[in-house]
Amino acid sequence: MVLCSADSYDLMSRKAAIVIAAQIIAKPESVLGLATGSTPVGTYRYLVDFSREGDLDWSQITTFNLDEYRGVSPDDPHSYHWFMKTKLFDQINIGKSRTFLPDGADENAGRACEKYDTMIRDAGGIDLQLLGLGRNGHIGFNEPGSCFIKNTHCVNLSPSTIDANQRFFNGCQEVPRQAYTMGINTIMKAKRILLLVSGMEKADILHKVIYGPITPDVPASILQMHGNVMVIADKEALSEMQ
Ligand code: F6R
Numbered sequence: 001m002v003l004c005s006a007d008s009y010d011l012m013s014r015k016a017a018i019v020i021a022a023q024i025i026a027k028p029e030s031v032l033g034l035a036t037g038s039t040p041v042g043t044y045r046y047l048v049d050f051s052r053e054g055d056l057d058w059s060q061i062t063t064f065n066l067d068e069y070r071g072v073s074p075d076d077p078h079s080y081h082w083f084m085k086t087k088l089f090d091q092i093n094i095g096k097s098r099t100f101l102p103d104g105a106d107e108n109a110g111r112a113c114e115k116y117d118t119m120i121r122d123a124g125g126i127d128l129q130l131l132g133l134g135r136n137g138h139i140g141f142n143e144p145g146s147c148f149i150k151n152t153h154c155v156n157l158s159p160s161t162i163d164a165n166q167r168f169f170n171g172c173q174e175v176p177r178q179a180y181t182m183g184i185n186t187i188m189k190a191k192r193i194l195l196l197v198s199g200m201e202k203a204d205i206l207h208k209v210i211y212g213p214i215t216p217d218v219p220a221s222i223l224q225m226h227g228n229v230m231v232i233a234d235k236e237a238l239s240e241m242q
Contacts, residue, residue, distance in 0.1 A: 001210065001223065002230045005238050009198045012234045013042025016130070016196050019230065021050050023128045023192070029060040031120075033129030033187070034088075035140075036065065036080045039196045040130060041087060048091040058094035062123050064116075066131070066140040066187075068104035069176040070154060078169060078176075079104060102152060102180035109154035113180055116152045120186065129190035133197045136160045137205045137218035141181035144217045150185035154178055184222055193226055197233040206233060207240040 006012035020043070023030050034040070050056050065080055074081035081101050089099050100119055106112035120126065131139050136158060142149060143158045156178055157165075166172045187193070197206050209220040210231070223229050 001226075003210070004230060004232045006232055006234050009234050010042060012196060012198055012232050013040075014046050015232050016040070016043040016194060017046030017050065019194055019232075020047060020128065020130065021056055024056050024058070024061060027127060028057060029062075030127040031062045031064065031123050031125065033126040033182075033190055034063050034065045034084065035130050035132045036067070036083045037132045039132035039198055043130070043196065044088045048088065051092045056092070058092045061094055062098045063094070063100065064120050064123070064126060064182075065101040066129075067179050067181040068102040070104050070109065070178040070180055071107065072104045072176055074101075074105065078174075102182075104180060109180065113152040113154060116180070116182075117186060120182075126190035128192045128194060129187055131187070131193060131195045131220075133195060133202055133205065133209065133220055134161060135164055135201055135205060137209060137220050139184075139187060139195075139220045139223070141179045142184055142187075142219040144219060146216060148184040148216050148219065148222060151183040152180060152186055153183055155181050184219065188222065188226055191228065193223060193229045195220070195223065195229060195231045197231065197237040199234070200236040200239060202233075202237045203240040206231075206237050210241075 006015055068080045072079045102116045103112045136144055141155045162175045165175050169175050208218050214221045214224055
């Protein structure tokens with residue numbers, strides 16, 4: 001695991017954008033795994049800037065997002081489809097038919113999840129997977145539990161995740177209770193993983209992810225088993241490391 005420190009959220013975002021940009025330049029037909037949430041917003045801003053400056057061509061890039069709320073349609077402003085459209089896809093030259101998220105509008109969880117894994121496989125797998133870290137150690141929406149769940153699946157969001165995500169809604173009651181998420185195996189099959197962590201409230205969990213035991217209680221701890229992980233974290237997130 002390569003651990004890279006950044007003095008601020010902005011510098012973390014810039015470094016992450018440079019890593020992703022290098023991947024796109026080195027392999028213009030890359031398959032990228034993308035994340036939503038607050039953490040990657042700055043990274044997407046930099047990627048949009050690099051693209052406007054003419055440094056990046058997304059025309060052959062394919063993307064797969066980690067997750068989507070169940071029962072939420074793509075044009076709902078709370079959906080992750082909407083998040084990706086507004087924060088990134090509408091501002092770069094990516095073909096919309098090459099951007100994929102789990103189909104939250106499909107209430108048939110088994111069908112929606114199986115289809116998603118098949119699509120990732122058919123695209124040749126993920127070259128670089130971007131991840132944020134949940135306060136409880138989740139990656140995607142793989143919540144702490146008694147086992148690691150392999151494939152894309154439907155998950156009941158934990159109270160801590162519902163609480164953390166209510167800032168995007170009008171209160172806790174409005175946060176969907178379920179989501180479709182890539183599984184741990186889906187994530188671990190990515191050739192490279194880039195984990196971004198920002199803020200004091202993630203310091204304790206980041207320490208457990210890197211130095212603690214590998215356990216489904218801290219889902220991101222499984223990343224210790226991956227051979228090509230880069231963690232970029234800001235000073236606050238690294239404050240427990242000494
Ligand atoms: C988002 C995702 C989640 C977030 C995590 C951190 O697609 O899968 O795992 O990365 O909840 O969220 P933020 O960045 O909002 O702290």
